[in-house]
Amino acid sequence: MVSVGVTKHPSARARLLLIVALAVLAGLAWWLWQQTRPGAQAYAATPIKVAVATASTQPFTRYLEAIGELEAIQQVSVPAEIGGRIVGLPIQSGQRVDRGQVLVQLNDAPQRGDLVRLQGTLENARVRLERLRRLVSVNATSKEAFDNAQTDLTTAKGALQALAAEIEQRTIRAPFAGTLGIRKVHLGQYVNPGDVLINLVGDQGLYVNFSVPEQAQSQLRPGVTLQVLLDALPEQALSAKVTSIDPFLDRTRTLSVQARLQNPPASALPHMFARVRLAQPLPGNTLSVPETAVTYNAYGEELFVVQPGQDGQGAPTVRRVAVKTGDRHGGRVVIDSGLKPGAQVVVSGQIKLSDGAAIEPVAHSVLGDASHAGTTVATGESP
Numbered sequence: 001m002v003s004v005g006v007t008k009h010p011s012a013r014a015r016l017l018l019i020v021a022l023a024v025l026a027g028l029a030w031w032l033w034q035q036t037r038p039g040a041q042a043y044a045a046t047p048i049k050v051a052v053a054t055a056s057t058q059p060f061t062r063y064l065e066a067i068g069e070l071e072a073i074q075q076v077s078v079p080a081e082i083g084g085r086i087v088g089l090p091i092q093s094g095q096r097v098d099r100g101q102v103l104v105q106l107n108d109a110p111q112r113g114d115l116v117r118l119q120g121t122l123e124n125a126r127v128r129l130e131r132l133r134r135l136v137s138v139n140a141t142s143k144e145a146f147d148n149a150q151t152d153l154t155t156a157k158g159a160l161q162a163l164a165a166e167i168e169q170r171t172i173r174a175p176f177a178g179t180l181g182i183r184k185v186h187l188g189q190y191v192n193p194g195d196v197l198i199n200l201v202g203d204q205g206l207y208v209n210f211s212v213p214e215q216a217q218s219q220l221r222p223g224v225t226l227q228v229l230l231d232a233l234p235e236q237a238l239s240a241k242v243t244s245i246d247p248f249l250d251r252t253r254t255l256s257v258q259a260r261l262q263n264p265p266a267s268a269l270p271h272m273f274a275r276v277r278l279a280q281p282l283p284g285n286t287l288s289v290p291e292t293a294v295t296y297n298a299y300g301e302e303l304f305v306v307q308p309g310q311d312g313q314g315a316p317t318v319r320r321v322a323v324k325t326g327d328r329h330g331g332r333v334v335i336d337s338g339l340k341p342g343a344q345v346v347v348s349g350q351i352k353l354s355d356g357a358a359i360e361p362v363a364h365s366v367l368g369d370a371s372h373a374g375t376t377v378a379t380g381e382s383p
Contacts, residue, residue: 047315047360050349052306053290057341060286060334062327064219064278068210070230070261072270074176074202078103080191081169091198093182097174104185104197106170115163122156129153178202206261206268208240210276211254219278220245226259227277233267240276288332293345294325301325304353306344306361315358318346 088105091097129149135141181199185191208228212220220242228238240259249255259276261268293303304318323338339345344361346353353359 047358048349048352049360049362050304050318050346050353052344052359052361053293053347055287055289055335055339055341055343055345057285057287060288060327062280063329064212064216064280066210066212066257066276068208068274068276070268070270070272070274071207071209072201073204073207073260074178075270076175076200077196078172078174078198078200080104080106080172080193080195080197082106082166083190083192084108084170085190086185086187089183089185089187091180091183093180093198095180097177097180097200099174099177101174102171103174103180104172106172106191108167108170111163111167111170115160115167118156118160118163122153122160125149125153125156172197174200176200176202176204201270206264206270207243208259208261208274208276209256210259210274211250211256214249214253214255216278217245217255219280220255220257224278227279228259228261229275229277230268231273231275232269233265236265238262238264238268287335287339287341289335289339289345290347291328291331291333293347294323294333295350303339304346304350305339306346306359309358315360317356317358318353320355 084106086104087107088102090105091103097103129146129152132141132146132149136143136146178200181201183198185195185197191197208226222242222244224242226240226242228240230236230238239262241262242257242259244258246256246258289303294301295303300322301324302320302322305321307317307319309316321338324336326334326336328334346359349359
């Protein structure tokens, strides 16, 4: 039994030593793997590439904006005052006409026949009245007969004037000088009273009509100069002067304003869509940043401000700052509070950031490279 115990003891020790050696090797391998594997801290410390811009102060112009349309100072859809058949049409579409020029001639032959008849009746009434005037002076006729003759003369004159006016209505003339539109009728066509025959636009200039909120009343008065932009003529900025302001507000509490265009181009036409802008300069030290720098959440507006690394070493970090913004235009937004001039702010890549995150600023970003336009805009209500 002693010999059996002696033969088993070395085998147990060998197995124990083998297990210890394997454990040591496993621990060493784990330690080496931990040293070479990038840990969570290393990942967190990796700088995030973002675009930055500097908050700057510069002159800004705030604009009160409104939407309107052009209207000719003289424009009319020429109507037929009386029904009849067109027997004369001495005009062409787009023709330039003078004031009083005949545009359309309706058939007036029956009325001219009646005119001759009424002229004879009028002459007969005049002769009869003169005869009775001589007779009544010598008491050869009654005063009643003389009065009746005088009434007949007056009636004949009235009938003749009414018929002459009807004949004149059948000759439709241009009420003012201007340019005709496209003819809406043809020779021989029968027209009814009120039918539009042709449009006529005068050459006296153009108005722009627009509406603004009632709060803008103090900023508008006759003589104020406005900027007018036409979508149809995007390359031309026009100016206009306020001529009148409607003293009544409509049901939406907006104020109707009319301004006259200064030297409008020939290509500007009535009823064109117009954007009206009233300049309101802001102080020259207005602080602004690119619009993409500002983010929004349930608590308000905020942005990320760049801070240098500790002791000037290492990657810069960012700090979340709450701000209050103002007007915006041209890719920039005014910062009313919460930021100092000269601060660098992140303009793109904010979705990856948190307070204290390390960043790597990049030289250019399409989203963050907002234009440095020096204007902001406050939009008025559309008509």
